[in-house]
Amino acid sequence: MIELVRTNDAVVISFVEALMRDAGIACIVxxxxxxxxxxxxxxxxxxxxxxxxxxxxxxxxxxxxxxGNEIRKQ
Structure with a gap:
């Protein structure tokens, strides 16, 4: 698993989860x-x-x- 986003903003978390779900990409919070x-x-x-x-x-x-600014740098 790769860390995609790290945030304490509940709205961003919900948005990312929705985007991933719509794209068929499994994600874990x-x-x-x-x-x-x-x-x-x-x-x-x-x-x-x-x-x-x-x-x-x-x-x-x-x-x-x-x-894109929320994406975690590697």
Whole structure:
């Protein structure tokens, strides 16, 4: 799995999940339950992971959707 996005913005996470679902790309949102550790303040970022074989396609989808700035640099 490749880290595609790391953010604590719930809107970005939902948008990326929707884009990946619409494209048929499986993704995992890691660290969702870490909010228990930060008191549910949303301080700790969540990571969106995709399969390495689909990472380039996923990056292109995010760039085309106008959120290419959210893509995690390798």
């Amino acid at each position: 890691a660290d969702q339950n870490m909010s228990v550790m930060d008191g549910s303040l949303g301080i700790l970022p969540r990571r969106i992971l995709v399969d390495a074989e689909q990472a380039e396609t996923a990056r292109r989808i995010l760039a085309d959707a106008g959120i």
